[in-house]
Amino acid sequence: MFSIYILTYNEELDIAACIESAMLSDDIVVxxxxxxxxxxxxxxxxPVRVVQHAFESHGRQRTWMLxxxxxxxxxxxxLEADERMTPELFAECNQALQNPSYIGYYVAERVIFMDTWIRRSTQYPRYQLRLFRHGKVWFTDYGHTEREVCDGATSFLKQTxxxxxxxxGLSRWIEKHNRYSTDEAKETLHQLENGKILWWDLFFGKSEVERRRALKDLSLRLPARPLLRFIYMYFLLGGCLDGRAGLAWCSxxxxxxxLILLKIWEMKHMPILDLDTQSPDKKVTTVKNKGVGF
Structure with a gap:
């Protein structure tokens, strides 16, 4: 058996179905x-534990929780509130944690959009570290999301x-990604100034995670990124085969x-009103001069 953490913020539409999918576990913490x-x-x-903690960032929230x-x-x-545990995944997780060779496992997501599994243009299988031994993994911030730091070897599960x-709804998606784009713009500027492309991982990475992260580092430095991303997702990955939902997703x-590119330009060229968008319940605003030059 393993415990399940569920992260939430204004998830009244999803939380019941999420909890019910996780109730194969006897220890659920919201x-x-x-x-x-x-x-x-x-x-x-x-029958779950509910704990509240003010949101700072995705990485810090996870680390505080653990x-x-x-x-x-x-x-x-x-588990996120808009995600679902399946009986098949639960069973494989229980089998995996019997193996002493690994301290964590990556699990692939199946993105459901417009009642359709967007299999191709989401780079499926795209993995996230979800199952791990407590005390062996912690998280750091990266853009709008987080990256894991693991103290030990990891592997991959087959179930999704x-x-x-x-x-x-689409309005909530747009609102959320408006916030995310601010964090991604800041992270992009940081990576352009301090990061580098890991060419070896890009071509010879041991896992999908290493190759995908190296590809993202490369994409930050490419011109016409929005157009290239559409071509990559819709044509090269085969999003055109995902039907109307695939076209909408790629668009x-x-x-x-x-939007990320526009915010990068804004941060570098304009003194803007800088809202702390990482936390929906923070109300502090400051004005910062971002400097000039692109």
């Missing part, structure tokens, strides 16, 4: 970032989890990439 909707009320109606909320079991799984990436990702 870590809520002070939701203003009925998320906590709904979660509290299930350090301050002891799980019942040695192994833990991290469902990710309903637009389950709360939204192209828009998101263009």
């Amino acid at each position: 870590v809520d970032s002070y939701s203003s909707d009925r998320t906590v009320e709904i979660a509290s109606s299930y 350090e301050n909320i002891p799980p019942k079991h040695e192994w833990v799984y991290i 989890y469902l990710h309903y990436t637009c389950s709360k 939204l990702q192209t828009f998101y990439e263009y």
